[in-house]
Structure formats: C-alpha cells, structure tokens
Amino acid sequence: MLTLGINCLLHDTAIALVHDGRLVAAVEEERFTRVKHQAGLFNGGGMPLNSLRWILSNYGAYPQDIDRFCYAGAVDLYPSFLKAQVETLRRHAKELDSGMERSLFLDHHYCHAVSAFAGSGFERALIVTVDGEGDAVSIMLAAVGPEGIKPILRLPPSSSLGHLYTKVTRAMGFLAYGDEGKVMALAEHSERSSFDQWGTPVVVDSETGLVEVDWQAVRLLCSEACDVNSAFDRQVELAGALQNTLEHALCQLVLFGIARTGLAKVCLAGGVALNCCANRAISLLPEVEALFVPFCAGDQGTAIGAALLGDALYCATMHGHSYNSPYLGPSYSQDECRQELQSSGISYVQPEQPEQLAARLILDNMVVGWLSGRAEFGPRALGARSIFAASHLPGISDRLNCQVKHRATWRPFAPMVLEFDGHTLFEEPCQNPYMTSTAKVSPKARHLLSQTISARSTSRLQTVMPEKLPDVACILEEIRRETGAGTLLNTSFNDAGEPMVLSPRDALRTFFSTGLDHLFLSGLWVAKRDAK
Ligand SMILES: [Fe+2]
Incomplete structure (x- = not known):
C-alpha cells in the first residue's frame, strides 16, 4: 500500500511517501523553490507540488497508484477567514483523489x-508535542504504543510555549518561525539568570499539567528586546532568561507526563523540540530513561507523521510503522554531476579516494562543500549536503561566519564525531545521530572541538556510525589518524537566508558565491583556484 503524507497548511511544506508501513521518501518544498520555510496555503503559499512531482516520479508512481492522501491538519477546525484556502486544498485533494x-x-x-x-524504536513511549499551534492545540501529551495514540493533555494556543519563544525572537529583530535557534544560541552565551526582573511568565501545574502563560509579563519582556548588535550583553541576558523559562516548563511537563502514564521513555516533537539545549535539559532528568527527538521535529515532520499515521489507521496498528534514516530526498549520480560541470565549463578532477582527499584539505585549513547521496530531510545538515572544516584549527569558525555563511560572529558551529569517540570527547551520554541535543564537552577534548564549542562548554553534536554514513565516516577516520579523534566542523550547505542546497547546480552556485575553497559533487572534486 502506498500512502502519501502532505504538509501544506502553515510553513515548511513537505511530502512523504510510505510503502507498506515503511517510510521510503520525503522532501521539503523549500529545497526546490529555494524559499526557506516555504509557506503553505494559510500563509500565502501553495501546495508543495515540486515535492509531489519528485516523489511520484522517483517512485515511478502516478496519483492513481496512491492508496491514501493523508494531509496534516484537521481542516474542518479552521476559522472562516481561511475558507478560501481550505477550499483550495479540498479542490486539490479532489483532483488527486479522482x-x-x-x-x-x-x-x-x-x-x-x-x-x-515511528523513529524511536520504543515499544511504548510518552510523547510530548510542543509548537506554536496547530489545529488549535499548542501542547499535547500522549501515551503511544502499537494500539495507537492516547492523549492525556491537549492545551490551547493561550498556553503556547512556541508562541512565547517566537514573540521574543521577533522582538529581537529576528525572523519568527525560523530564527528561534539564534535566540537559543544567544542564550548559550549567558549566565542564565532567572526571569525575576520580568515576572514569572510561565507556570506549570504539577497536578494537572496545565500551562499558564502570563502574556503581560511576556509583553514586558518583549519591550526589553532590541537589535542584538546594539545591546549584545542585555539581549544575551534576556535570551538566557527566556531559555531558562522554556527548559523549566518543558521539564515540568515531561515529569507530569511520566507520573501520569508511568512511561519513562520519552519522544519530543513540534517546533519547540528543535531547541537542542532544552532537549539536553530533559534528557538529563533522572526520571527520563531515554529521550528520542526526530530529525524532522518541525512542521515538515507532519508530512512523515501523516503518511505513517494514515497507513497505521488502515492497518489498525502502529506496529511496523517506522523509519531509521533521514536520507530520504533526491540524489544525483556522478554522471549527472559530471554533466552539470561540463555544461557549465567548470574544470574538475575525479580523485581515486575523494574522502581521503577531503580529509587532507580539511586538515590543511580548507573549507569544503560536500554533496553526496540522498538529501537529508529536516532542518539540520547531516552529512549529505554539508560544509566541512576542521573543528580544532583556530580562526576557522570566524572565517566561516564572515566569508562563507555571511552571518554574525556569535553564531556557533556544530561538530560531527565518530560515535565510538563520543565517550572520550563528552562528559555525558551523547548518542545523537540527528543533531537534536547538546552535550557537555570534556575538558581534555576542548582543543579538538575548539571551533564548535559554546560559552557554556556544550556542543550540538552529530554522532556518526560508519554503517549509516560511510563516506563521512571515512573522512572522520582519516582525520582521526592525524588528531587522535574523528571530529569535524559540520554546517549546512547554504548561504545566509537560503535553504540547504539540493542539486549540483545549487551547490555550484553557493560554491562560487561564498568563500568555500573546495567542492565535492558525488565524488568529483572542484578546487576554486582551478575551477575556471
Ligand atoms: Fe506544529
């Protein structure tokens, strides 16, 4: 049975395909349109038709071959001013539905x-979903097992921790629904003072789980916010207080959920679950036996969830509905990359061992663009569309921020590490294949990760298992031979304000418009000095 999942209402529109319970493909519309967080029908955007076309053609399917079209969003709930958009969706659904x-x-x-x-591998779990709002809900706690989803708490938008974080993000001059990670990064520069001077904006009732947000206190907080460049220290303090509040509230909610359900394995999703620092705080709670956060915690992930849920409803069980890889998008063969290079008149070399060559260049303080295999789904670059540099060479993070990513120098970078090196590099359990949490760096590893470490000595790491990501593991092994540990600086392959690159053409455009030194396209090597 083929089931299509579609997120097309708010933002981060996307399509996913499930075949007999197994997730086989997923892609976000932004990668085709080159508009970050591509808006959906309710926000002035449209259906993710590029994604739909790619999924169908990649799988050799036609709309009539699809057994179910599952849309994320109970559209009947939406207010009348969105009527036209709901009608557009219904018309579209009808066309596909035949x-x-x-x-x-x-x-x-x-x-x-x-x-x-579906990605956790847990038999049963407490699920905590937290976002701005969706279908008039901002927080849901539920017990999930093979028999399905049993909600224990669903809270309205007035309790929204996502809206709270977004309001402050916007007041600081950042982009709402996209730049919240910048506020989290600012908070990592702070001492994390309490919120006392701005009141107590969030109270979680430990008996009922109800979340009360004091929006008056939030307004006061927003009135203190301003452009970060004009008052850096003050904004850092404010971001720290906001982050403290969020972490405290989320921990309280998780503890309530564990007490109510008896389930100590926890899954998080929703846009707020993209907050890696909060995820670390939750994972460190003694009551939490294990925490899983997917690579698609934002609204793009609802396409995957819709496809798997639609299929599970048909089968009357969640059992067997799973995924274990984020590499779900388009791939480009070496021949396709060669064709792109030749048609653009760009010189290239086909090295015998591209991974070893990339490692040598990185150790020589070069910045390398890397396109290989199927594109990763979700907001994090996980090694298929990445920019790599040395995690230990002084000055490389400043150079990356200024010349490649064109962004503020306080923005941090994240490391990739071989999974078996994790326990020597970090003080905490750090199995983190999807880069969804931070971990404390051990003092003796600080020099190896010096370019990827926050002021609070944490890093938002990705752990790499050779069987899951063999080519990148090969680069890490080569670096390990020289430095004693398999570490890299890994950042998304894009320029400021752009979605991650998808195709060789996107990669070449970003290569030539930024300070990248070298580029690898499915094993073909382009050096900037030789490129023309
Ligand atoms: Fe959401």
Whole structure:
C-alpha cells in the first residue's frame, strides 16, 4: 500500500511517501523553490507540488497508484477567514483523489507525535508535542504504543510555549518561525539568570499539567528586546532568561507526563523540540530513561507523521510503522554531476579516494562543500549536503561566519564525531545521530572541538556510525589518524537566508558565491583556484 503524507497548511511544506508501513521518501518544498520555510496555503503559499512531482516520479508512481492522501491538519477546525484556502486544498485533494475518497485530514499534533514515535524504536513511549499551534492545540501529551495514540493533555494556543519563544525572537529583530535557534544560541552565551526582573511568565501545574502563560509579563519582556548588535550583553541576558523559562516548563511537563502514564521513555516533537539545549535539559532528568527527538521535529515532520499515521489507521496498528534514516530526498549520480560541470565549463578532477582527499584539505585549513547521496530531510545538515572544516584549527569558525555563511560572529558551529569517540570527547551520554541535543564537552577534548564549542562548554553534536554514513565516516577516520579523534566542523550547505542546497547546480552556485575553497559533487572534486 502506498500512502502519501502532505504538509501544506502553515510553513515548511513537505511530502512523504510510505510503502507498506515503511517510510521510503520525503522532501521539503523549500529545497526546490529555494524559499526557506516555504509557506503553505494559510500563509500565502501553495501546495508543495515540486515535492509531489519528485516523489511520484522517483517512485515511478502516478496519483492513481496512491492508496491514501493523508494531509496534516484537521481542516474542518479552521476559522472562516481561511475558507478560501481550505477550499483550495479540498479542490486539490479532489483532483488527486479522482473521486475515490482516499483523502484523510489528520490532527496536526497526532502527526507530530507519530513522526517522533515511528523513529524511536520504543515499544511504548510518552510523547510530548510542543509548537506554536496547530489545529488549535499548542501542547499535547500522549501515551503511544502499537494500539495507537492516547492523549492525556491537549492545551490551547493561550498556553503556547512556541508562541512565547517566537514573540521574543521577533522582538529581537529576528525572523519568527525560523530564527528561534539564534535566540537559543544567544542564550548559550549567558549566565542564565532567572526571569525575576520580568515576572514569572510561565507556570506549570504539577497536578494537572496545565500551562499558564502570563502574556503581560511576556509583553514586558518583549519591550526589553532590541537589535542584538546594539545591546549584545542585555539581549544575551534576556535570551538566557527566556531559555531558562522554556527548559523549566518543558521539564515540568515531561515529569507530569511520566507520573501520569508511568512511561519513562520519552519522544519530543513540534517546533519547540528543535531547541537542542532544552532537549539536553530533559534528557538529563533522572526520571527520563531515554529521550528520542526526530530529525524532522518541525512542521515538515507532519508530512512523515501523516503518511505513517494514515497507513497505521488502515492497518489498525502502529506496529511496523517506522523509519531509521533521514536520507530520504533526491540524489544525483556522478554522471549527472559530471554533466552539470561540463555544461557549465567548470574544470574538475575525479580523485581515486575523494574522502581521503577531503580529509587532507580539511586538515590543511580548507573549507569544503560536500554533496553526496540522498538529501537529508529536516532542518539540520547531516552529512549529505554539508560544509566541512576542521573543528580544532583556530580562526576557522570566524572565517566561516564572515566569508562563507555571511552571518554574525556569535553564531556557533556544530561538530560531527565518530560515535565510538563520543565517550572520550563528552562528559555525558551523547548518542545523537540527528543533531537534536547538546552535550557537555570534556575538558581534555576542548582543543579538538575548539571551533564548535559554546560559552557554556556544550556542543550540538552529530554522532556518526560508519554503517549509516560511510563516506563521512571515512573522512572522520582519516582525520582521526592525524588528531587522535574523528571530529569535524559540520554546517549546512547554504548561504545566509537560503535553504540547504539540493542539486549540483545549487551547490555550484553557493560554491562560487561564498568563500568555500573546495567542492565535492558525488565524488568529483572542484578546487576554486582551478575551477575556471
Ligand atoms: Fe506544529
């Protein structure tokens, strides 16, 4: 059975395909349109038709071959001013459906919940979904197992921790629904003072789980916010206080959920689960036996959740509905890359061992663009569309920020490490293949990770297992031979404000418009000095 999951209402529009319970493909529309966080129908955007076309052609399927079209969003709930957009969606669904009644409209937070549970490997789990809002809900706690989803708490938008964080993000002059990670990064520069001077904006009732947000206190907080460049220290302090509040509230919610369900394995999803520092705080709670956060915690993940949930509803069980890889998008063969280079008149070399060559260049203080295999789904570059540099060479992070990513120098970078080196590099358990949490760097590893470490001595790491990402593991092994540990600086392959590159053409454009030194396209090597 083929089931299509579609996120097309708010932002980060995306399509996913599930074949007999197994996730086989997923892609975000922004990668085709080159508009970050591509808006959906309710925000002035459209259906993710580029994604739909790619998924169908990649799988050799036609709309009539699809058994179910599962949309993330219970559209009947939406208010009348969105009527035109809902009608557009219904019309589109009808066209695809061909009158066969294969369309399902599924609850937004249920879709988030399944997007996390299906990747966790847990038999049962407490699911906590937290976002701005979706289908008039901002927080859901549920017990999930093979039999399905049993919600224990669903809170309205007035309790929204996502809206709280977004309001402050916007007040600081950043982009709402996209730049929240910058505020989190600022908070990593702070001492994390309490929120006392701005009141107590969030209270979580430990008996009922209800979340009360004092929006008056939030307004006061926002009135203190301003452009970070004009008052850096003050904004850092404010970001730290906001982050403290969020972490405290989320921990309280998780503890309530564990006490209520008896489930100590926890999955998080929703846009707020992209907050890696909060995820670390939750994972360190003694009551939490294990924490799983998917690579697609934001709204793009509801496409995956919708497809898996739609399929599970048909089968009347969640059992067997799973995924274990984020590499779900388009790939480009070496021949396709060669064709692109030749048609653009760009000189290239086909090295015998591209991974070893990339490692040598990185150790020589070069910045390397890397396109290999199927594109990763979700907001993090996980080694398929990445920029690599040395994690230990002084000055490289400043150079990357100024000349490649064109962004503020306080923005941090993240390391990739071989999984078996993790325990010597970090003081905490750090199995983190999807870069969803931070971990404390051990003092003796500070020099190896000096370019990827926050002021609070944490790093948002990605752990690499050779069987999951063999080519990048090969680069890390080569670096390990020289430095004693397999570490890299890894950042998304894009320029400021752009989505990650998808195709060789995107990669070449970014290569020539930024300070990247070298580029590898499916094993073909382009050096900037020789390129023309
Ligand atoms: Fe959401």
